[in-house]
Amino acid sequence: MAQPDTFGRYRVIRHLGSGAFATVWLAHDDRLDTPVAIKVLAENWARRMDVHQRFMEEARILRQTDSNWLVRVHDLDVLPDERPYMVMTYADQGSVADLVAKGPLPLDEALRLLTEIGQGVTVLHRHGTIHRDIKPSNVLLQSSPVGQRVLVADLGFAKSIDQASAFTAAAGTPGYMSPEQSVPGGDIDVRADVYSLGAVAYELITGRPPPAPPVRTPPGRIRPGLPPALDELIMSALSADRVNRPADAQAFTDRVRAIRMTPGLPTSVPWWMRHRPKWVRAVAAGAAAATLLFTSGAAALPGLRFIDVRDGSGTFAAAVPHAWARQQHLNGWEPRELGMLGGKQAGILVATDIGRWRDDGDPSYGVFAGVLPPREEERAGLDDVVDSVPCPGEPVRRRVDDGRWTGEVGEWPGCPAGFGAAVLHAEDGGGSLYLEVRQPDGRPGVIDQVIAGTRLLR
Numbered sequence: 455m456a457q458p459d460t461f462g463r464y465r466v467i468r469h470l471g472s473g474a475f476a477t478v479w480l481a482h483d484d485r486l487d488t489p490v491a492i493k494v495l496a497e498n499w500a501r502r503m504d505v506h507q508r509f510m511e512e513a514r515i516l517r518q519t520d521s522n523w524l525v526r527v528h529d530l531d532v533l534p535d536e537r538p539y540m541v542m543t544y545a546d547q548g549s550v551a552d553l554v555a556k557g558p559l560p561l562d563e564a565l566r567l568l569t570e571i572g573q574g575v576t577v578l579h580r581h582g583t584i585h586r587d588i589k590p591s592n593v594l595l596q597s598s599p600v601g602q603r604v605l606v607a608d609l610g611f612a613k614s615i616d617q618a619s620a621f622t623a624a625a626g627t628p629g630y631m632s633p634e635q636s637v638p639g640g641d642i643d644v645r646a647d648v649y650s651l652g653a654v655a656y657e658l659i660t661g662r663p664p665p666a667p668p669v670r671t672p673p674g675r676i677r678p679g680l681p682p683a684l685d686e687l688i689m690s691a692l693s694a695d696r697v698n699r700p701a702d703a704q705a706f707t708d709r710v711r712a713i714r715m716t717p718g719l720p721t722s723v724p725w726w727m728r729h730r731p732k733w734v735r736a737v738a739a740g741a742a743a744a745t746l747l748f749t750s751g752a753a754a755l756p757g758l759r760f761i762d763v764r765d766g767s768g769t770f771a772a773a774v775p776h777a778w779a780r781q782q783h784l785n786g787w788e789p790r791e792l793g794m795l796g797g798k799q800a801g802i803l804v805a806t807d808i809g810r811w812r813d814d815g816d817p818s819y820g821v822f823a824g825v826l827p828p829r830e831e832e833r834a835g836l837d838d839v840v841d842s843v844p845c846p847g848e849p850v851r852r853r854v855d856d857g858r859w860t861g862e863v864g865e866w867p868g869c870p871a872g873f874g875a876a877v878l879h880a881e882d883g884g885g886s887l888y889l890e891v892r893q894p895d896g897r898p899g900v901i902d903q904v905i906a907g908t909r910l911l912r
């Protein structure tokens with residue numbers, strides 16, 4: 455596709471991207487001295503009357519709504535070959551899809567974005583329009599004097615609420631699309647957009663879109679420590695039956711705003727979710743990391759062979775079942791994720807699939823062990839961690855006192871991921887550890903075996 459020099463009075467600078475129906479160019483309005491984005495209908499669609507009309511309709515809706523939360527259309531014109539083009543606000547900071555491609559977002563940022571996206575969709579609903587294709591790549595970002603601003607874009611599938619219950623072709627993007635949208639001719643209303651808002655929320659928080667409906671794994675299972683009200687809101691928005699969703703974008707956004715006001719919201723992204731690409735490299739480097747693995751001298755459970763794994767700083771060694779040690783992250787952890795004081799400490803995570811650590815829908819087997827910060831050592835106990843554990847109910851507790859460690863173990867028998875945790879203090883005063891074991895088949899004695907083979911090295 456050759457780059458045109460101009461569209462009317464707008465001087466073309468470069469190609470920004472192409473979608474299924476249109477191409478978007480960055481151009482400059484020399485008269486007003488400002489950059490603009492120009493969307494031109496693709497040649498192969500220009501003669502399809504329905505596509506042509508939809509393009510014009512998108513431009514009209516964006517012009518009429520004229521909102522801070524939606525891409526603004528400043529002009530609409532036609533090229534000599536009769537293809538229409540619209541002149542829009544230029545979003546200079548990419549899209550929300552670019553942000554989430556780097557991993558889950560800090561909670562405060564995710565909630566801010568959700569509030570602004572919800573405001574944009576609310577404007578559409580008030581205007582009598584259903585967007586029908588809300589997804590991270592259709593939410594653009596623009597810098598402004600007061601910080602980054604969200605612009606909901608791409609109304610190519612938008613429908614007027616009055617017509618939506620009449621014949622409606624199936625449209626939307628799998629993963630973000632409500633179940634009723636996948637039925638051709640199915641009647642839809644504003645709650646289809648509420649489903650998509652729930653799907654975007656799910657992705658901002660967990661780093662991945664929700665599974666196909668019906669969605670059964672709440673985001674809090676993947677990212678523990680979320681306010682329960684947020685888990686409830688996202689799961690209700692993702693209800694397969696729209697009767698159970700918030701009534702419209704306004705109702706959804708009001709609830710996000712209320713959650714943003716909750717005191718003491720955890721802000722940072724849990725350490726195990728932050729560096730996914732690094733873990734993948736750690737797996738690739740598995741052979742090199744073999745120097746860190748030794749067959750454990752500890753007496754093993756029948757059928758389960760244990761190996762020693764040392765953390766990258768050489769602070770401690772832990773015994774873990776050999777079959778679980780497919781992926782390793784050996785470079786420390788952030789005890790702040792458990793609400794504790796202090797910065798980064800030595801820690802390891804060894805699991806069958808680190809990306810699914812704490813995912814109850816499809817759990818992995820694994821062991822996490824991390825050194826507790828010195829100020830926490832004296833007072834830390836199981837009570838300090840139960841709220842961060844991704845399992846319902848109370849644990850079955852028992853004391854540990856094996857000559858090397860004293861402390862407390864908790865096991866959650868009702869938890870589908872077979873979850874056990876321990877807070878341990880070295881009897882020689884050398885330090886303290888937090889330990890998690892996940893084993894969906896719930897073999898008894900595994901956590902004791904891990905504890906027996908775990909020791910501080912200095």
Ligand SMILES: Nc1ncnc2c1ncn2[C@@H]1O[C@H](COP(=O)(O)OP(=O)(O)OP(=O)(O)O)[C@@H](O)[C@H]1O
Nearest residue numbers: 470471472473474475476478491542543544545608
């Ligand atoms: N106002 C804008 N400012 C900056 N970039 C934009 C703007 N509008 C669209 N783009 C970019 O142009 C590209 C094409 O956008 P377009 O809306 O045509 O299609 P799409 O959303 O990528 O795909 P589809 O419409 O098939 O879902 C995208 O990369 C989009 O981010």
